[in-house]
Amino acid sequence: MIKTVEKQKVPLRGEITIPSDKSISHRAVMFSSIAEGNCIVSNFSSGADCHSTLNLFKNLGVDIQFIDNKTLKIKSNGVLVAPIKDFFTLDCGNSGTTMRLVSGILAGQSFNSILVGDESLSKRPMKRVIEPLSLMGANIESVDGHAPLKIKGIALKGIDYTSKLASAQVKSCILLAGLNAYGKTSFTEPYISRDHTERLFEYLGAEITRNNTIVTVSSSKLIAKDIQVVGDISSAAFFIVAGLIVKGADFIIKNVGLNLTRAGIIDVVKRMGGDISILNEQILSGEPVGDIRIKYTDSLKACVIEGEDIPRLIDELPVIAVLASQADGETIIRNAEDLRNKESDRIKCLVEELTKIGVDISETKDGFIVRGKKGLLKGNALLESYHDHRLAMSFYIAGLICEKEIGINGFEWTKISFPEFEELFQKLKV
Ligand code: S3P
Secondary structure, three states, X not given: OEEEEOOXXXXXXXXXXXOEOHHHHHHHHHHXXXXXXXXXXXXXXXXXXXXXXXXXXXXXXXXXXXXXXXXXXXXXXXXXXXXXXXXXXXXXXXXXXXXXXXXXXXXXXXXXXXXXXXXXXXXXXXXXXXXXXXXXOOEEEEEOOXXXXXXXXXXXXXXXXXXXXXXXXXXXXXXXXXXXXXXXXXXXOOOOOOOHHHHHHXXXXXXXXXEOOEXXXXXXXXXXXXXXXXXXXXXXXXXXXXXXXXXXXXXXXEEEEOOOOOOHHHHHHHHOOOEEEEEEEEEEOOEEEEEEEEEOOOOOEOOEEOOXXXXXXXXXXXXXXXXXXXXXXXXXXXXXXXXXXOOOOHHHHHHHHHHHOOXXXXXXXXXXXXXXXXXXXXXXXXXXXXXXXXXXXXHHHHHOOEEEOEEEEOHHHHHHOOOXXXXXXXXXXX
């Protein structure tokens, strides 16, 4: 589907509520499925990725019912069951989080399974989880490090693993395997990646300790407890950038998760001189949440984003490129080579597509450089989303400040994380 986006002529105003966090929604269903007891998960994501996780656990015998379209009732005795003796096939759709985290759960089960995904997911690297899981004794066959993953369930032993990559998916996979392994499992990463797994493990009673970039879990049972999922800062990011670059914008984004390990975009906006403020902070199910007031800022300045910043805003980098196009000077993104392994090669695709509408951006091995200057972009081009939800939404935001309209091919992929995206946008166009 081609979406046409025109220059935003009236200022964006009002108030919107950001829907559920994708990372936490995945974890809420996974962890409640392996926990003992009943619970309610409220504000569950409507994105297709989280529904892949939900269906997968239903197929493993967990009783998951919708009370309404955002509220789930999950009943589990903590035991997963496969309905067949042979390898049981489970579909992860487009979702890397599902495949990587669930492989950590399935490796130590007493049944065998095969994890499959769509074309894009089947091209994404899985060695990063297969290697450490194998050190724990897991038996996983892949197609040269890619899905399908054929997992023969086996008893696991704890390990002390140091990862070269700061990745919450790899960390969570190993911690989940560690919950069901003999002895202790420690995971060390170069910088702290999002810590939703650790927080939810603590909330659900796992034996877990944390020391800076080292997390250790012991074999333990999770105890079910109601979970309220906060709003997704990665979804809010599109609105934050729109608010900063659309002339006259001034609005409130409610219910945004503000976990420091995820909130790198807020620091970057402050570094760039953007007008952003946080209101009504509180804690929900172990996660900080608040409202964000964002205002158009006509004096944004460039900045460098690197090192420990990267895992804190990895998914926001495409839309940060759009923001940087309006900031005076050179914004440099470094140490973000893993962006090439997302739903698309986000470095190559972003640079190619934004160049078409007049952004001065160039590709580097591990990131990109944007030479920004306030003013309308030229537009007048058809951009390809490469089946990548975050690219499609980033291009939509760029379209709001283009002189001539743009087209975005594959806009329907926004359903992966944020089906409500356009509807929420319309609310601000008053
Ligand atoms: C996620 C972690 C990040 C992020 C992805 C969701 C998670 O991936 O890009 O969208 O929920 O743990 P990596 O761990 O591969 O960096």
